[in-house]
Amino acid sequence: MMHPLRKKRMQLICLGILGIGVALALILTAFEKNLMYFYSPSEIHAGDAPAKRPFRIGGMVVEGSVVRQAESLGVWFNLTDTANEQMVYFEGILPDLFREGQGIVAKGQMNKTGLFIASEVLAKHDENYMPPEVAEALENVSHNSEVD
Amino acid sequence: MIPEIGHYALVLALSVAALQAAVPMIGARMGADNLIMLAKPLARAQFLLIATSFITLIIAFVLTDLTVSYVVANSNSALPLFYRISAVWGAHEGSLLLWVLILSAWTFALTLFDKPLPLKLNADIIGILGIISFGFLLFTLFTSNPFDRVIPPPQSGRDLNPLLQDFGLIVHPPMLYMGYVGFAVPFAFAVAGLLNNQINSAWAKWVRPWTLIAWAFLGLGIALGSWWAYYELGWGGWWFWDPVENASFMPWLLGTALIHSVVVTQKKAIFKHWTVLLAIVTFGLSLVGTFLVRSGVLTSVHAFATDPARGVFILMFLAIVIGGALLVFTFYKPDAPQEPHGSALSRESFLLTNSVLLSVATATVLLGTLYPLMIDALGLGKISVGAPYFNSVFIPLMAPLLILIGLGQRAFWTNDSFRRLSNAAKYPLLATIILALGTWGMIDDTSPIMALFGLVLALWVIFSTLAGQIRHYRSSKKLTSPYLGQSISHIGFAITVIGITLVSSYGLEKHLRMSEGETTTFGGYEFRFAGASAISGPNYNGTEAIFLVHSENKFEARLAPQKRNYHSGGQTMTEAGISPGFTRDIYIALGEKINDTDWSVRLNIKPFVRLIWLGAILMALGAITALGFGNATKTSHQSQKSYRINTTTRISE
Numbered sequence: 001m002m003h004p005l006r007k008k009r010m011q012l013i014c015l016g017i018l019g020i021g022v023a024l025a026l027i028l029t030a031f032e033k034n035l036m037y038f039y040s041p042s043e044i045h046a047g048d049a050p051a052k053r054p055f056r057i058g059g060m061v062v063e064g065s066v067v068r069q070a071e072s073l074g075v076w077f078n079l080t081d082t083a084n085e086q087m088v089y090f091e092g093i094l095p096d097l098f099r100e101g102q103g104i105v106a107k108g109q110m111n112k113t114g115l116f117i118a119s120e121v122l123a124k125h126d127e128n129y130m131p132p133e134v135a136e137a138l139e140n141v142s143h144n145s146e147v148d
Numbered sequence: 149m150i151p152e153i154g155h156y157a158l159v160l161a162l163s164v165a166a167l168q169a170a171v172p173m174i175g176a177r178m179g180a181d182n183l184i185m186l187a188k189p190l191a192r193a194q195f196l197l198i199a200t201s202f203i204t205l206i207i208a209f210v211l212t213d214l215t216v217s218y219v220v221a222n223s224n225s226a227l228p229l230f231y232r233i234s235a236v237w238g239a240h241e242g243s244l245l246l247w248v249l250i251l252s253a254w255t256f257a258l259t260l261f262d263k264p265l266p267l268k269l270n271a272d273i274i275g276i277l278g279i280i281s282f283g284f285l286l287f288t289l290f291t292s293n294p295f296d297r298v299i300p301p302p303q304s305g306r307d308l309n310p311l312l313q314d315f316g317l318i319v320h321p322p323m324l325y326m327g328y329v330g331f332a333v334p335f336a337f338a339v340a341g342l343l344n345n346q347i348n349s350a351w352a353k354w355v356r357p358w359t360l361i362a363w364a365f366l367g368l369g370i371a372l373g374s375w376w377a378y379y380e381l382g383w384g385g386w387w388f389w390d391p392v393e394n395a396s397f398m399p400w401l402l403g404t405a406l407i408h409s410v411v412v413t414q415k416k417a418i419f420k421h422w423t424v425l426l427a428i429v430t431f432g433l434s435l436v437g438t439f440l441v442r443s444g445v446l447t448s449v450h451a452f453a454t455d456p457a458r459g460v461f462i463l464m465f466l467a468i469v470i471g472g473a474l475l476v477f478t479f480y481k482p483d484a485p486q487e488p489h490g491s492a493l494s495r496e497s498f499l500l501t502n503s504v505l506l507s508v509a510t511a512t513v514l515l516g517t518l519y520p521l522m523i524d525a526l527g528l529g530k531i532s533v534g535a536p537y538f539n540s541v542f543i544p545l546m547a548p549l550l551i552l553i554g555l556g557q558r559a560f561w562t563n564d565s566f567r568r569l570s571n572a573a574k575y576p577l578l579a580t581i582i583l584a585l586g587t588w589g590m591i592d593d594t595s596p597i598m599a600l601f602g603l604v605l606a607l608w609v610i611f612s613t614l615a616g617q618i619r620h621y622r623s624s625k626k627l628t629s630p631y632l633g634q635s636i637s638h639i640g641f642a643i644t645v646i647g648i649t650l651v652s653s654y655g656l657e658k659h660l661r662m663s664e665g666e667t668t669t670f671g672g673y674e675f676r677f678a679g680a681s682a683i684s685g686p687n688y689n690g691t692e693a694i695f696l697v698h699s700e701n702k703f704e705a706r707l708a709p710q711k712r713n714y715h716s717g718g719q720t721m722t723e724a725g726i727s728p729g730f731t732r733d734i735y736i737a738l739g740e741k742i743n744d745t746d747w748s749v750r751l752n753i754k755p756f757v758r759l760i761w762l763g764a765i766l767m768a769l770g771a772i773t774a775l776g777f778g779n780a781t782k783t784s785h786q787s788q789k790s791y792r793i794n795t796t797t798r799i800s801e
Contacts, residue, residue, distance in 0.1 A: 011492050016504055023508040026541045027515065034537040038530035056532060073661050073739075073748050092659040093739035093748050096382075096720040133530050 036107065040137035041079055041086040049110065057086060057116055058105040058134040066100060079104070081134075083141040090118040097123040103134040151216050154204030155295035158245075161197035161252075162285040164190055168278030172271035184267055187274040188259045194281065195256040202236075202249045205294055209236050214301040218242060218294040224305035224716060226687040227313070234318040235308040240442060240458075241294035243321060247438070248284045250322070250329045251277065258333065258358075265354060272340035273333075280332055283465045291458045307687065307716040316376030320369060324396055327366020328434045331399055333358040334406065335431035338424045339473050342480045347424055352414035355427070357775050359410055363403045364771035370396050371764035382722030382737040384657060384752040386760060389538040394517045395437030398510050402430045405506035407771070408499050415561065416496060422503065424477060432470040433510070439463055440517070491563045498556030505549045512541045550605040550645065553638055554612035558619075572619075576611035583607055602649030609642040633774025640766025647759030656753040663745040671753040673734065674698045680747065688712040688721075693747065695725060695736050709738045733757050 038056045039049040049055055059079035066077045074091045088106055098104060098121060108118035168190040175183025208216050209232045212225040222242075223235045237246040255277045262270050288294075337355040341347045373396070378386045387393065406426040412419045439462040491497075516533045523531050558572040584604045617635040621627060656671040667676045678694040690712035697704040707725030714721065724737040732755045739748030 012497075012500065015501065019504045019508055023512060023541070023545065026544055027512055030537045030540040031519075031533070034534050034540075036532045036534060038532070056530075068742065071661070073659055093737075093750050096722055136530075 038105075038133045040081045040133075040140070041084040042081050042137070042141060044086050044110070044116075045084040051110055054107060054109045054119070056105055056107050056133070057088070057118075058103065058137060059086070060103050060134070060138075061098070061100050063100045079106070081137040081141050086116055087114075088116045088118050090121050092121075094121055095123040105133060150204050151208050151213065151295045151297070154201040154208070155293070157197045157201040157204070158285065158289060158293075158295070161194050161201065161248075162282065162289060164194045164197060165278050165282040165285055168194060169275055169282050170278075171275075172278075173275035176268040176271040176275075181267070184271040187271050188262070190278070191252070191255045191259050191274050194278075195252040198245075198249050198252045198285075202245055205242060205245060206233055206236050208295075209233060212305060214303075214305055215297050215299065216294075217296045217298040220298055220302055220305045222306070222308050224307055224687075226715070227308060228686055230318060231308055231313045235312075237321050238308050238312045238317060241288070241292045243325075244284065244288045244292050244442070245294055246321065246325055247329060248281060248288060250325045251281050251284065251332055254330055254333055254358075255281070266344070266346070269340050269344050269346055269351075272343050273336045276336040276339050277332060280336075280469065283469070287458070287461050287465065291461055304716075307714060310688070310712065310714045310719050310721045311380060313687075314376065314380055316372065316380060320372040320376055323365055323372055324369030327362050327364075327369050327403075328396065328399065328437065330358070330362025330365055331403060331427075331431045331434050333362065334410075334427040335473070338427035339476055342424060342476045345480070347413075347420045347480075349414050349417045352410050352423065356407070356410050356414060359403070359407050359427075360771040360775055363400070363407050364768035366396065366400045366403060367764055367771075368768045370400060371761045371768075374764075375761050378757070379724055379726055382724045382750070384724070384735050384737065384750065384754065386651070386757065389516070389535045391517045392441055394513050394538075395440045398513050398517075399430050399433040399437060401506055401510045401513065402426060402433055405503045405510075406430050408502050412496055412499050418496065419500070419503075421477075421480075424480075426503070426507075428470065428473045428477060432466065432473075433514075435462070435466045435469065436514075439466060493559065493564045493566060493569065495556065495559045495561045495564070498552055498559050501552055502549065502556065505545055505552075509542060509545045512545070513538065516541075546645075547601075547605060550609055550642070553641070554608045557616050557634065557638065558612060572615070573612060576608065576615045579611045580604060580608045596653050599649055599653035602645060602653075606642040606645040606649065609645075610639055613638045613642070629776030630774045633770045633772070633776075635770070636773055637767045637770025640763045640768075640770055642763070643759050643766060644763030647756050647761075647763060650756040651754050651760065654755045655757075656751075658751045659739070660749055660751070661742060661746055662749045665745075668751075670751050672699060673704060673753070675736070675751060677747070677749070683710065685712065687716070688714045690721075691738070691741070693725075693738055693749075697727065697734055705734055707734065707736045709736045711738045711740075728758065730758060731756060 036054060036056050037050075038058060041057070041059050043049060044057065049057075057079060059081045062078040062080050062085060065085075066075060068075050072091065073093065074089065075094065076087060076089050078085045078087050080086075088108070090106065090108075095104075102123055104121060104123045106116070106118040106122070107120040108116055111117050168187070171183050171190065172187035175181070175186070205218075207213075208219050209223050210229065212223060212232065213219050218239070218241045222239045223232050227235065236242045255274065258273065258277070265273070334355050337351065337358070338347075341351045341355075370393075373393070374386045377388070378384065406423065409419050409423040409426055413423045439459065442458055442462060516537050520531050520533055523529060554576060555569060555573060559569055584600065584607060587603060588600055613635050617631065620631050658670050660668065662668065662675075662677045664677055664679050667674060669675070674697065676696040676698075678696050680691050680693040683690055683692045690710055692708050692710045695707045695709070697707060705727030707727055709725035710723040712721045712723060713719070722737050724735055726736075727734040732753060735750075735752035735754055737750040737752075739750060741747055
């Protein structure tokens with residue numbers, strides 16, 4: 001027969017471990033499903049990006065590349081990291097600061113034809129703002145070309 | 149000249165903070181009462197100096213003093229007066245000054261209510277607050293001085309970020325900071341209590357009101373931020389699990405555990421280590437929040453600074469303050485062994501579970517917020533953790549919490565029986581089932597099971613809280629403020645849950661292209677795009693569209709969403725048109741002009757979205773009610789006793 005105080009403590013510890021275990025299980029499954037990696041157009045070009053999982057892409061909107069569908073909200077545009085371009089399709093309302101030459105980030109997935117279907121387009125509320133991922137992608141390109 | 153006064157006052161405040169940090173604590177160690185007595189005047193002097201500094205910065209903004217570089221960067225003379233004043237805390241430097249101002253105001257408030265505190269404990273509390281203030285003043289003066297000059301001055305100032313030109317900015321940051329910074333007070337109490345070996349019921353009784361006030365302010369601040377994002381960002385969302393939102397949410401979550409744990413320490417003199425640890429970590433999370441928001445490691449509207457030196461400073465400060473506090477904590481050995489806990493079924497064990505659930509919830513949010521930063525720092529790639537992660541871990545943790553609220557507040561302290569507790573829960577459970585089934589019949593077949601689940605849990609909390617309140621009133625024959633406050637907060641929480649459940653399950657959103665004169669039906673409403681016309685404001689011009697909304701031949705609302713272009717900076721802003729209502733909000737935001745007649749338009753129907761913020765207001769109101777008026781705590785003790793006696797007699801009957 002356990003000492004009642006010890007028994008109680010054991011109960012509490014078991015409760016704590018159970019709680020943490022459940023939380024860990026939840027976290028791990030949720031993490032597995034919801035992590036999104038970032039890829040630049042050059043990385044997609046090199047075939048690094050996943051084909052069947054959603055991810056984020058970022059770059060500058062290429063001047064003159066924005067094309068609208070006639071009757072709906074569909075829009076095509078190209079993103080560049082100055083070395084490579086990736087075509088993106090999005091249907092919905094673009095953020096206020098979406099414009100040609102602006103750095104943006106989009107969430108979505110590649111389709112079979114190599115078009116990136118965006119589910120969300122993000123541009124931050126500052127005309128001088130450059131998403132850090134995009135800034136780094138651009139920096140990597142200029143770095144590589146210097147080495148070449 | 150005026151900015152120099154402000155700058156000088158800030159430098160003086162730094163020296164006063166250094167004295168406040170050192171003198172009273174040294175006095176307490178040496179037993180020199182004359183040094184201890186300096187705590188109060190030093191704290192008050194510091195408050196006056198920082199307030200002076202803050203007022204001079206406000207004057208610089210009101211007069212649009214373009215020789216001050218912070219004014220140039222964030223204001224101009226075309227900005228309306230209110231926004232010129234709130235622009236003071238619209239960016240990094242000024243919001244830091246607001247941070248230290250609020251810290252010194254809390255310290256000042258402490259000096260007004262320090263009568264019951266032992267002299268040495270009080271000296272240490274003021275000293276620890278002095279250390280925090282010193283660190284932040286140093287940070288302000290050396291990395292983020294709002295009084296830096298630009299010579300020669302430019303012709304005109306830039307502008308306050310248009311997003312921030314809003315009523316929300318006037319009230320949201322001060323409210324939030326009152327909470328954030330307010331947790332410095334329980335932190336100081338905790339460390340001082342450890343140093344003086346004085347963690348006991350009396351200590352818990354002193355720290356409890358400060359914790360409740362800080363918690364109430366933080367909750368209101370978060371709710372205001374959520375409301376502001378809802379109407380100002382034009383996305384129709386009220387919570388995004390954005391790292392900056394999480395930064396304020398984490399101290400609130402853990403603070404919720406703290407306000408419950410401190411009650412146990414007060415009433416039963418147990419959970420001492422735990423309460424102290426919660427007080428330390430909650431303030432630690434406030435500092436983590438400040439770091440996340442101010443260091444520029446995150447990208448959001450809130451992250452103004454991109455100067456790495458600032459991030460490094462806050463991180464070091466965090467390590468010193470929290471590391472130091474935890475060090476004191478590890479060396480703490482209570483005099484008397486803790487008295488044995490009660491049985492496994494008691495109010496205490498319910499409150500322990502509350503702590504476990506809330507701490508785990510905080511940890512999951514912390515992980516989701518910091519994980520991308522850690523992966524990036526380790527060079528393992530750039531990832532983001534989206535809202536689905538947070539939803540899928542958070543909801544399963546909140547569901548048991550809601551079930552336990554209903555039981556826990558009915559459970560007796562120390563010892564309770566399963567039989568008695570299920571008897572107490574009988575009627576609320578019955579009422580919940582009846583009402584839930586009734587609602588289930590009313591909603592159509594497509595209604596998600598999650599909606600029913602959320603409603604049942606929230607109704608359960610409401611009914612069992614009401615039952616508990618009625619029972620308490622009957623046995624004590626009066627409303628005692630701690631019990632009433634607890635009931636109000638719990639019902640507030642349930643109301644927020646109902647709002648979240650309904651808006652996430654039944655909210656509708658549609659992006660579409662509309663021409664002027666076109667009519668569309670959506671979610672049972674008829675939307676007519678009546679036309680668009682040019683508008684101009686004090687520092688912007690733009691377009692205003694008119695939408696007429698009808699439901700089954702009844703006129704519902706005339707909405708006027710706008711698209712604004714701000715003159716300086718050339719930023720475009722979306723102003724949503726909202727028809728607020730208790731049962732639903734109709735929300736229209738303009739996308740962009742596609743051609744001469746067509747616009748992209750976002751239509752939203754948000755059922756019961758207001759309940760989310762109404763619940764948050766009730767939670768804060770409950771905390772303030774629980775502070776009580778007059779000698780409320782004493783009354784509550786007595787009533788608790790009479791309650792026990794009454795029930796015992798009832799059982800024996």
